[in-house]
Amino acid sequence: MTIRKDFEKILEQEPPAAFDTRVRAAAREEMRNRRVGFLAWVLSPAGIGLGFAGLAAAGLAITWDRNVDRGPGTEGMQVAQQLDPEMLREAALLAELGVLREHDLWQRLERKKWPKPKS
Amino acid sequence: MDEVSDDELMRRIAGGDEAAFDRIYARHKGAVYGYCQRMFAGNRAQGEEIAQETWMKVLRAAEGYQGKGTFRAWLMTVARNEALQALRKKGPVLTSDPTELEEVPAGFEMESSFLGACEAGEAKKAIDELPEAQRAVLLLWAEEEATYEEIGAKLGLAWNSVRALLYRARQNLRKKLEKR
Numbered sequence: 001m002t003i004r005k006d007f008e009k010i011l012e013q014e015p016p017a018a019f020d021t022r023v024r025a026a027a028r029e030e031m032r033n034r035r036v037g038f039l040a041w042v043l044s045p046a047g048i049g050l051g052f053a054g055l056a057a058a059g060l061a062i063t064w065d066r067n068v069d070r071g072p073g074t075e076g077m078q079v080a081q082q083l084d085p086e087m088l089r090e091a092a093l094l095a096e097l098g099v100l101r102e103h104d105l106w107q108r109l110e111r112k113k114w115p116k117p118k119s
Numbered sequence: 120m121d122e123v124s125d126d127e128l129m130r131r132i133a134g135g136d137e138a139a140f141d142r143i144y145a146r147h148k149g150a151v152y153g154y155c156q157r158m159f160a161g162n163r164a165q166g167e168e169i170a171q172e173t174w175m176k177v178l179r180a181a182e183g184y185q186g187k188g189t190f191r192a193w194l195m196t197v198a199r200n201e202a203l204q205a206l207r208k209k210g211p212v213l214t215s216d217p218t219e220l221e222e223v224p225a226g227f228e229m230e231s232s233f234l235g236a237c238e239a240g241e242a243k244k245a246i247d248e249l250p251e252a253q254r255a256v257l258l259l260w261a262e263e264e265a266t267y268e269e270i271g272a273k274l275g276l277a278w279n280s281v282r283a284l285l286y287r288a289r290q291n292l293r294k295k296l297e298k299r
Contacts, residue, residue, distance in 0.1 A: 007261040010242045013153030015170070020148065023171050027140050030178050035135055 125190035133181040144174065147191060151198050153243075158202040158258055160247035169205055173198040195262060203273055206255060219252065223286040229260060245295040253288035256281055 015023075123142065131139035152170045159166035176197050184193075246254060259270045260281075267278040267285075274281070 007258075008150060010246075011153040011157055011258075011262075012149040013156055013243070014149050015152040015167075019152070019167055019170070020144075023144065023148075023174050024141060026171060027144070027174060027178055028137055030175055031132075031135055031137055031140070 126184075126186040129181050129184045129186065129190065132178065133184065140178065143177075143190075147194055150191065151194065154195065154198050154258070154262065155202060157243065157246055158206070158255065160249075160254060165205065169201050170198070173201050176201065199259070199262065206274075219250065219284060219287045223283050227282065227286050229285045229289060241296060242292075245292050248295060249288055249291055253284050253291065256284040257288040260285055 125143060125146070128139045128143040132143070151173050152167075155170040155173070156163065156166040159169065173194070177194065180197075187193075246257065249257065255274060256270055256276075259265055259273065265273075267281040270276070271278045271281045276284075
């Protein structure tokens with residue numbers, strides 16, 4: 001028998017019921033806090049911004065593909081992923097508000113000297 | 120019989136399953152609680168605090184838990200690290216009694232079977248009554264099967280001090296258990 005096996009037998013001690021209750025309650029609270037924390041992050045400006053950026057990246061990828069006629073979205077997505085995240089976030093917000101039209105978006109891309117799509 | 124493995128329960132905990140925590144806690148609560156109570160013998164509240172913190176650490180680590188080795192060994196490492204951290208906060212684990220560090224017989228090596236035959240309840244009490252430094256060294260040696268050097272590094276002690284403390288711990292335990 002190893003030392004550890006000897007000691008497991010010797011050291012084991014059932015905790016009192018009050019301690020069990022306390023640990024289980026603390027565990028439930030910890031798990032709930034983690035769920036609430038994640039939800040709070042999703043709804044926070046950072047989470048929303050990242051969500052918009054994701055949408056914008058997808059939107060740009062689709063638009064790019066449509067304009068450049070390069071087949072499925074993979075290549076367009078790769079290009080969109082290389083764009084400035086700040087720019088994407090701004091574009092997503094403006095598009096969401098109906099302020100930015102597709103035409104404006106491409107103008108912005110031109111000013112930044114990004115690859116120009118085929119007309 | 121509860122057939123779900125510890126690793127599977129950890130995956131469920133990572134997914135937010137509260138019932139999975141209850142099951143894994145029920146399986147291992149005695150080992151964690153007992154270990155923490157021995158480490159902080161005479162201070163039940165602190166032992167309970169460390170045991171609870173161990174379980175909270177398990178929850179927080181569930182997402183990254185890789186399941187290398189057994190869950191029990193990993194769990195006890197978490198408990199041991201929590202206990203050591205608390206011991207270090209109290210200050211160096213050094214004995215105030217110089218006789219504890221006096222020379223020990225040449226060739227002394229702690230044997231693995233010295234506690235095997237005694238009753239668990241009696242041994243618990245005897246361990247609790249050891250001076251703190253002897254108890255900490257003994258528990259680290261036994262639970263982790265660590266070398267004198269490894270224990271010394273964790274507690275800030277020289278290897279020969281660890282050896283002397285283990286020798287005194289064994290002597291004390293023998294005396295206490297013989298009297299019972």
